[in-house]
Structures are given as structure tokens and as C-alpha cells.
Amino acid sequence: MDRSILILYGSETGCAQDVAETLGRQARRRRFKVRVLAMDDYAMENLGNEKLVLFVCSTTGQGEEPANMKKSWQFLLKKSHPSDLLQDVDCAVFGLGDSSYRKFNYPGKKLYRRLQQLGANLIQSRGDGDDQHYQGLDGALLPWIDGLWANVMAKYPLPDGVARILDTELLPPSYSLTFMDDVADASLLNEPRNQPGEFDMTVQSNTRMTAADHFQDVRHLVMTNPSDDFSYCPGDVAVVYPENxxxxxxxxxxxxxxxxxxxxxxxxxxxxxxxxxxxxxxxxxxxxxxxxxxxxxxxxxxxxxxxxxxxxxxxxxxxxxxxxxxxxxxxxxxxxxxxxxxxxxxxxxxxxxxxxxxxxxxxxxFPPLQPRSFSIASSLKAHPHTMELCVGIVKYKTVLKKIRRGVLTKWLATLQPGNVVKRVRIVKGTMDLPPSDVPLIAIGPGTGVAPMRSFLEERIATNANDNVLFFGCRHQDKDYHYKDEWETYAKQNKLKVFPAFSRDQTVKVYVQDLLSQQGALVWDMIDEQQCKVVLSGSSGKMPDQVAYALKTVFMQHGGLDAAEAEEYFNFMNKTGQYQEECWS
Ligand SMILES: Cc1cc2nc3c(=O)[nH]c(=O)nc-3n(C[C@H](O)[C@H](O)[C@H](O)COP(=O)(O)OP(=O)(O)OC[C@H]3O[C@@H](n4cnc5c(N)ncnc54)[C@H](O)[C@@H]3O)c2cc1C
Ligand SMILES: Cc1cc2nc3c(=O)[nH]c(=O)nc-3n(C[C@H](O)[C@H](O)[C@H](O)COP(=O)(O)O)c2cc1C
The missing domain is CATH 1.20.990.10 (NADPH-cytochrome p450 Reductase; Chain A, domain 3)
Known part of the structure; x- marks a missing residue:
């Protein structure tokens, strides 16, 4: 019996890859011949010839599949595939997601359904990992794994006389490391060439934007690349590898x-x-x-x-x-x-x-260092050959009263003019620019203002001057990012800006409060002028509070009842009139 197993993953920040590799080790202990690959590193047209395939995929953006499975997913979606394409293939799917997002585990769910449509034999019901489970991902993963191996081993038993490799026995290493005083073949030291969409960026400046006595250090980072191929659109995201x-x-x-x-x-x-x-x-x-x-x-x-x-x-x-x-x-x-x-x-x-x-x-x-994403905060129309980022440096105290620093931002804070940030990858974000004749409401508290600056710079450079910005921070004089720019645009009648300073008065005020206060304007722009609404920032409670404020506006100023307001908001989401890019 063919006892080979293929484990394919789609992973944005490494969790799904880690699960796939764990499954790979467990399969080796059960004496399978194992391959663990990112989905897009596998030639999908061969899938029908496999015997047993485990898929592990996470969710990114707003219910989207990770970058390293996009090609494979497009392949699987082809209408020309016959419904028995995978009839000889046993499959299982484990999705990783977070139920606090509206589109919980969409790629895993869609993949499972598509494999069924293509005739695959799903030997185990789908697993849905959820970051919100009190045990995190493992809450769903561990029972799913138990069920998986029970089903797999029933169909692919160990050959007679062969035993499972015990957990106490260390499996052979995946790599060999050879130490050398010198490297005779210098080409071994070469870093691989950048792939399309990856650029080496030279730091021009790295400036603290928040007041010296403010609790958080937020940087405005300016980097350039002279190549004519260097390009991005407002709403795009820069994927940056950290260093220790x-x-x-x-x-x-x-x-x-x-x-x-x-x-x-x-x-x-x-x-x-x-x-x-x-x-x-x-x-x-x-x-x-x-x-x-x-x-x-x-x-x-x-x-x-x-x-x-x-x-x-x-x-x-x-x-x-x-x-x-x-x-x-x-x-x-x-x-x-x-x-x-x-x-x-x-x-x-x-x-x-x-x-x-x-x-x-x-x-x-040791796990590999994983890249982090940053919404690009500039427009090429305003700053040719330049990418600007607005980055909050992560520093906090734990329950042990120890100071913790973010892996990437600790390094980013040290970047000096002339340093080169290698292999910055540019990917599409979840928001895109509306046509110039469509007005824009941009809601971007804190570093969520980054993509809003990209949108606004681009629009103003192309004379799209019907723009409203809702910004939120703690104090007008400490962390009001890009204040001078907004005020200049406002004087030129290119922007209406509504800043919420949560701690400048006894009663806290947030962007959602200003949306309610400006309800008549907001409703008119959304309903009458069919403007686009974009939201960015923390993925905690803020997106739900903004959604609630918008629905309240629809009721108070549009005369809708609660169900109609909900439906109206859902429709805005569906048509792309409302888009958000939020992160934790
Ligand atoms: C699409 C996208 C766009 C983004 N755009 C931006 C942007 O424009 N600007 C920006 O600054 N960031 C942005 N981020 C976030 C960014 O990718 C990183 O997550 C962030 O910079 C932290 O990375 P780090 O390596 O320094 O921290 P890590 O080492 O990854 O540590 C971060 C983790 O530390 C923990 N943590 C942080 N603060 C606290 C606290 N106070 N208490 C307890 N635990 C805490 C949290 O678990 C958090 O996940 C974006 C993220 C995404 C997904
Ligand atoms: C920027 C971002 C967007 C996310 N979007 C969703 C989502 O829309 N739906 C969902 O179920 N989970 C979402 N998640 C949760 C991830 O899928 C989950 O944390 C997963 O374990 C990450 O796996 P990975 O490291 O392999 O990418 C998101 C996580 C991040 C960081």
C-alpha cells in the first residue's frame, strides 16, 4: 500500500506552517513517507495523483487566504475541472482563524467545500482552529488531530511487523549544519535574488512623531528605492522581515x-x-x-x-x-x-x-523569524520612489512587571539613514481607492491613519478633494499624527478633519463618538453621495464600535429601523462601499 502523505499549508504568519510541520512529524512516527510544502510550492495539477493530502490553512485580511496558497486556490477554483478530479484522493482540512473576525475561517471552509465538489474523499470533518478559544488554536486542533490519526490509521495501517516510532525517540533532524572557518565557494553566502514584488529599501529618515513625554513612540519611517519597477497603490501593505x-x-x-x-x-x-x-x-x-x-x-x-x-x-x-x-x-x-x-x-x-x-x-x-505587515502611509504621486510607514513601537509591561519589546519594532526603532531594509514585499491590502469622483470618509485612529494618509495624498494629488477624515488619539499636543498636513489640506478645502482627543477632557471622546456627532454629514455622504468608507486601526473593540455608530447614524438620520440599518451596513460591506484593514 502506498503510505505517502502530502501536507500542504497556506500560512501568513507561520501558525498554519507550524501545524503542518507538527502533522508531518506525527506522520513520520507512523512510518509515512512525508512531504510538507506551502501550497503554492506544490504543482497542483498533480493533486489527483496523490493518495492522502492534509490541508492546513489560515485566514488573513478580511476572510482571505494567505499569499502562499493564492495560486493553488485559483487553480482549484477552475470551472473546467471535472467533478471526479479528486475521486481517488483522501483529504482532510484544518482551518486556522479567529471568530472575532466577521469571516471566520473562510478559506478553510471554502477549501473543504471545493474539495468535496471535486470528488475528494474527506476522511475527517473539517477542523476550525479559533484564536478566541480559551486554549487558543490547540482547543480545536488537539481533538481534531486525535480524530484524524484514528481515521487515517484505520485506512492506512502500519505494515505487519512495523511499529510506530515512539514519542520518546527523537526523529532525525531536518537539516545538517556544517561549521567552517572559511567558505571556499563565496556564492554560498549570496542571498537569493529578490522575487517580483520584493524591494530593498534605503532608509532616509526615521523620526519620532509623538511627544518625548508621551507613553508611546510612533515613528514616521521614510525609505526609497530608485528602481522604475518600484511601485505600489494606496491601500497596499509592506511586508517587512525583522532582525534581532x-x-x-x-x-x-x-x-x-x-x-x-x-x-x-x-x-x-x-x-x-x-x-x-x-x-x-x-x-x-x-x-x-x-x-x-x-x-x-x-x-x-x-x-x-x-x-x-x-x-x-x-x-x-x-x-x-x-x-x-x-x-x-x-x-x-x-x-x-x-x-x-x-x-x-x-x-x-x-x-x-x-x-x-x-x-x-x-x-x-528555533522557528524562523516571521515578517510583519505595515499599511503603506504614502502615495507615490506625492513622493516618487518613496515608501513611508507610520509605526507604533511596541513596548509594554507584562504581568511579571517585565518590560517587553516587539521583535520587529525594537529593531525598526534603531534604523538610521542609509540602512537598507532588505526584501520588503508589497502586497494588496483589504481596502482600495475609490474613483476620484466618489467622496471618501476615512476613519483611522492611531497608527490606523497610515493607509488613510496614502489614500488622501493620492486623492489630493489627483484633485479628488471631497474627503473627510476621522482621526483619534489621546492628546492634541502629543500623538496627533500628521496634524500639520491635515490642517493644511483643510485650509485648502481639500479635507474636512474631525479629530477625537480621548484624554484632553474629563469625558473620553473616540472616533465613533465623532461619527455620531457628525451623523447628518455622514448619512448624506453615504446615502446621498454614495461615498466610500474606509476604516483602519486596532482590531480590538474599535471596528465593532464604529460599525455600531454607523448603524445608529443610519437609524437617526436615515429613518431606518435596527434590522434595516444592519442590512444597510451589510450591503455596504458586500459591495465594497465599506472596507476595513484592522490588526491586533
Ligand atoms: C495588514 C496589517 C497592517 C498593519 N499596519 C500597521 C501600521 O501601519 N503601523 C503599525 O504600527 N502596525 C501595523 N501593523 C501591525 C504590525 O504588523 C506588527 O504587528 C506590529 O508592528 C508589532 O510587531 P512587533 O514584531 O514589534 O511585535 P511582536 O513581537 O510581534 O509583538 C506583538 C504582540 O505583543 C503583544 N502586545 C503588544 N502590546 C501589548 C500590551 N500592551 N500588553 C500585552 N501584550 C502586548 C501582542 O500579543 C502583540 O500581538 C499591521 C498589521 C497588519 C496585519
Ligand atoms: C491581519 C489579520 C487578519 C486576520 N483575518 C482573519 C479573518 O478574517 N478571519 C479569521 O477567521 N481569522 C483571521 N485572522 C486570524 C488568523 O487566521 C489566525 O491568527 C491564524 O492562526 C494565523 O495563522 P498563520 O500564522 O498561519 O497565518 C487574522 C489574523 C491577522 C493577523
């Missing part, structure tokens, strides 16, 4: 007793011909560079990190604790130890000393 700071990496290497290796070159080779190095990695680099540019050591780890670490800690009590963390019963304990205080990988390694980590397992243990 050299001094932090040096301290980490000391902690791990690896400092003597820091300047040695390390050559990384996948052990499996189907596996490649992650995108953008050179084949060889110094050990220090591996941790500066590629491996996440200061992020909060996922469950799979604890699973791996259990093999490398030598204290039996530590092994027991780590193994407990990865069981369904140990989830609360792991949450209290790791997620709640947002403990970093480096801190966890310190807690579980002594460690014995064979070098070949380093790439299995």
Missing part, C-alpha cells in the same frame, strides 16, 4: 555557551530532497547572522517549541514539565507560564537549563 539586534544576539550566544561559534560560517543543508531552506536564506552565513537575520529567539513560542525542547533538556523534572505542557491537560499551565507573561524563547531556554542541543537540530527547534 546584534547585542541581544551576542548575549543570547553567551547564554547558550555558543559565543565561540559566533564568527564561524555555518552551511545549512536540508536532509530531505523535497525540503528547501526557507525563502530568502543564503546556504551559508555566520552563526551570529543566522540568529540576527533568520531565527526567532525573542518571540513567544508555540507548542511545537516545547515539544522539541523536551528532547534537549537534561533534567528529568524539566522533561516531565515540558511534556506536560504539550498535552491537552497541560494547556492551562503552559498558558500561565508562557503566553500570559509573554515569555520569550531565550528566557524559556534559560529556565530549562542545562540543555544539550545538537547543532543539526537548531533549525528544527
Amino acid at each position: 539586534l546584534e547585542e541581544d544576539v551576542n548575549a543570547f550566544l553567551e547564554q547558550m555557551e555558543w559565543a565561540h561559534l559566533a564568527d564561524k560560517f555555518v552551511y545549512c543543508q536540508p536532509n530531505d530532497k523535497d525540503k528547501a531552506l526557507p525563502h530568502g536564506w543564503p546556504a551559508a552565513m555566520t552563526f551570529r547572522q543566522l540568529f540576527i537575520k533568520h531565527l526567532d529567539i525573542f518571540g513567544v513560542p508555540r507548542r511545537s517549541f516545547f515539544e522539541m525542547l523536551a528532547y534537549f533538556t537534561t533534567n528529568p523534572n524539566h522533561v516531565e514539565r515540558l511534556q506536560e505542557f504539550i498535552t491537552p491537560e497541560g494547556q492551562d499551565d503552559m498558558w500561565a507560564y508562557c503566553q500570559r507573561p509573554r515569555r520569550t524563547i531565550a528566557e524559556i531556554l534559560f529556565d530549562f537549563k542545562p540543555l544539550s542541543i545538537p547543532y543539526d537540530y537548531i533549525l528544527d527547534l
Whole structure:
């Protein structure tokens, strides 16, 4: 019997990839021949020839599929496919999402339905991971995995006389790491060429916009690229790879007793011909560079990190604790130890000393650094060859009273003019620019103003001057981003701006309050003038509060009842008259 299994993932920030790799390890223990690939790295036209395929896909934007499965999804949607295309293929689908979003797990749901339409045999009902579950993703994943293997093993039993590889046995490493004093073949050190849509950006300035005594440091980052191919549209998003700071990496290497290796070159080779190095990695680099540019050591780890670490800690009590963390019963304990205080990988390694980590397992243990997205805050019409970002530097105190810094923004805050930010990828966001003759209501509190600045600069450069901006911040004189620009546009009659300063008076005022106050104008623009409404900023409560304020306006100024207001708002969403790009 053919016991090969293909595991395909679509992942934006690495969670679905991590689940796919976990499934891959579990399949290896069950003696399957395993391939784990991003969906778009697999030749989808061969799908009908596979026996057993597991799909793991997350959700991004507003119910959209991740970038690395878009091509495959388009292929599967082709109308020309016969309804028995996948009749010989056993499949299962696990979706990752967050039920606080309106379109919960849409790609997983749509993929499951499409596989059914194409005749696939779904051997397990769909799993819907939900960040809102009190155990996070694992709440749905762990029971789904149990059911999956029961079904798979019933159909693909182990050959006679062959036993499952026990969990206590460490699987072979995915990569081999060879240390060298020198690299004879210098081409091994070359970073792969940028792919289409990726650009190296030179920093021109990195300016703090908030007052020095304000609690948050928000940066206006200006970067340029001289190429004629460099292009983006308002509403697009820049995807940026972070780096760890050299001094932090040096301290980490000391902690791990690896400092003597820091300047040695390390050559990384996948052990499996189907596996490649992650995108953008050179084949060889110094050990220090591996941790500066590629491996996440200061992020909060996922469950799979604890699973791996259990093999490398030598204290039996530590092994027991780590193994407990990865069981369904140990989830609360792991949450209290790791997620709640947002403990970093480096801190966890310190807690579980002594460690014995064979070098070949380093790439299995440490997750790759994941890129972060930023709404572009400029227009090429106003700033040719330039991309500007508006970035809040993440710094907060945990329940342990420890100061935590965001992985990317800690590095971004150090960028100086002349530094080059490599491989910035430009992708479409969830909002787009309306035609010039359509008025615009832009709602962008905090750094949510970033894409609004891009829209407004572009529109004003093309004489589309019917614009309204609702901005929100704490204090007029501390964090009113781009205040001078808005006031200049307002004087030129190109913009009406309504700023909400939540803490400048005893009663708190937010953008949703100003929307209600300006209800007559808002209703007239939406209903009479058919304007476009765009919203950006925090994905917490704000989007729902804005939606509620808009529906209240529809009732008070449009005479709709509650059900009609709801329907009106849903229709705006459906037609794209209302769009939002929000993040946590
Ligand atoms: C489409 C899109 C567009 C975006 N546009 C922008 C933009 O224009 N400007 C911008 O600044 N950001 C934007 N972001 C957010 C950005 O991608 C990063 O998430 C952000 O910069 C933090 O990255 P980091 O690596 O510094 O932090 P990380 O190391 O990833 O840490 C962030 C995490 O820390 C935790 N955290 C943060 N603050 C606290 C707190 N006070 N208490 C407890 N936990 C906390 C949260 O769990 C949070 O998810 C956007 C995100 C998306 C998806
Ligand atoms: C910017 C952003 C947008 C998201 N949009 C949705 C959504 O519309 N629906 C949903 O169910 N989950 C949504 N999610 C939740 C993710 O799908 C979920 O966190 C998932 O675990 C991420 O997996 P990944 O790291 O593999 O991309 C969103 C998450 C982010 C960061």
C-alpha cells in the first residue's frame, strides 16, 4: 500500500506552517513517507495523483487566504475541472482563524467545500482552529488531530511487523549544519535574488512623531528605492522581515555557551530532497547572522517549541514539565507560564537549563523569524520612489512587571539613514481607492491613519478633494499624527478633519463618538453621495464600535429601523462601499 502523505499549508504568519510541520512529524512516527510544502510550492495539477493530502490553512485580511496558497486556490477554483478530479484522493482540512473576525475561517471552509465538489474523499470533518478559544488554536486542533490519526490509521495501517516510532525517540533532524572557518565557494553566502514584488529599501529618515513625554513612540519611517519597477497603490501593505539586534544576539550566544561559534560560517543543508531552506536564506552565513537575520529567539513560542525542547533538556523534572505542557491537560499551565507573561524563547531556554542541543537540530527547534505587515502611509504621486510607514513601537509591561519589546519594532526603532531594509514585499491590502469622483470618509485612529494618509495624498494629488477624515488619539499636543498636513489640506478645502482627543477632557471622546456627532454629514455622504468608507486601526473593540455608530447614524438620520440599518451596513460591506484593514 502506498503510505505517502502530502501536507500542504497556506500560512501568513507561520501558525498554519507550524501545524503542518507538527502533522508531518506525527506522520513520520507512523512510518509515512512525508512531504510538507506551502501550497503554492506544490504543482497542483498533480493533486489527483496523490493518495492522502492534509490541508492546513489560515485566514488573513478580511476572510482571505494567505499569499502562499493564492495560486493553488485559483487553480482549484477552475470551472473546467471535472467533478471526479479528486475521486481517488483522501483529504482532510484544518482551518486556522479567529471568530472575532466577521469571516471566520473562510478559506478553510471554502477549501473543504471545493474539495468535496471535486470528488475528494474527506476522511475527517473539517477542523476550525479559533484564536478566541480559551486554549487558543490547540482547543480545536488537539481533538481534531486525535480524530484524524484514528481515521487515517484505520485506512492506512502500519505494515505487519512495523511499529510506530515512539514519542520518546527523537526523529532525525531536518537539516545538517556544517561549521567552517572559511567558505571556499563565496556564492554560498549570496542571498537569493529578490522575487517580483520584493524591494530593498534605503532608509532616509526615521523620526519620532509623538511627544518625548508621551507613553508611546510612533515613528514616521521614510525609505526609497530608485528602481522604475518600484511601485505600489494606496491601500497596499509592506511586508517587512525583522532582525534581532546584534547585542541581544551576542548575549543570547553567551547564554547558550555558543559565543565561540559566533564568527564561524555555518552551511545549512536540508536532509530531505523535497525540503528547501526557507525563502530568502543564503546556504551559508555566520552563526551570529543566522540568529540576527533568520531565527526567532525573542518571540513567544508555540507548542511545537516545547515539544522539541523536551528532547534537549537534561533534567528529568524539566522533561516531565515540558511534556506536560504539550498535552491537552497541560494547556492551562503552559498558558500561565508562557503566553500570559509573554515569555520569550531565550528566557524559556534559560529556565530549562542545562540543555544539550545538537547543532543539526537548531533549525528544527528555533522557528524562523516571521515578517510583519505595515499599511503603506504614502502615495507615490506625492513622493516618487518613496515608501513611508507610520509605526507604533511596541513596548509594554507584562504581568511579571517585565518590560517587553516587539521583535520587529525594537529593531525598526534603531534604523538610521542609509540602512537598507532588505526584501520588503508589497502586497494588496483589504481596502482600495475609490474613483476620484466618489467622496471618501476615512476613519483611522492611531497608527490606523497610515493607509488613510496614502489614500488622501493620492486623492489630493489627483484633485479628488471631497474627503473627510476621522482621526483619534489621546492628546492634541502629543500623538496627533500628521496634524500639520491635515490642517493644511483643510485650509485648502481639500479635507474636512474631525479629530477625537480621548484624554484632553474629563469625558473620553473616540472616533465613533465623532461619527455620531457628525451623523447628518455622514448619512448624506453615504446615502446621498454614495461615498466610500474606509476604516483602519486596532482590531480590538474599535471596528465593532464604529460599525455600531454607523448603524445608529443610519437609524437617526436615515429613518431606518435596527434590522434595516444592519442590512444597510451589510450591503455596504458586500459591495465594497465599506472596507476595513484592522490588526491586533
Ligand atoms: C495588514 C496589517 C497592517 C498593519 N499596519 C500597521 C501600521 O501601519 N503601523 C503599525 O504600527 N502596525 C501595523 N501593523 C501591525 C504590525 O504588523 C506588527 O504587528 C506590529 O508592528 C508589532 O510587531 P512587533 O514584531 O514589534 O511585535 P511582536 O513581537 O510581534 O509583538 C506583538 C504582540 O505583543 C503583544 N502586545 C503588544 N502590546 C501589548 C500590551 N500592551 N500588553 C500585552 N501584550 C502586548 C501582542 O500579543 C502583540 O500581538 C499591521 C498589521 C497588519 C496585519
Ligand atoms: C491581519 C489579520 C487578519 C486576520 N483575518 C482573519 C479573518 O478574517 N478571519 C479569521 O477567521 N481569522 C483571521 N485572522 C486570524 C488568523 O487566521 C489566525 O491568527 C491564524 O492562526 C494565523 O495563522 P498563520 O500564522 O498561519 O497565518 C487574522 C489574523 C491577522 C493577523
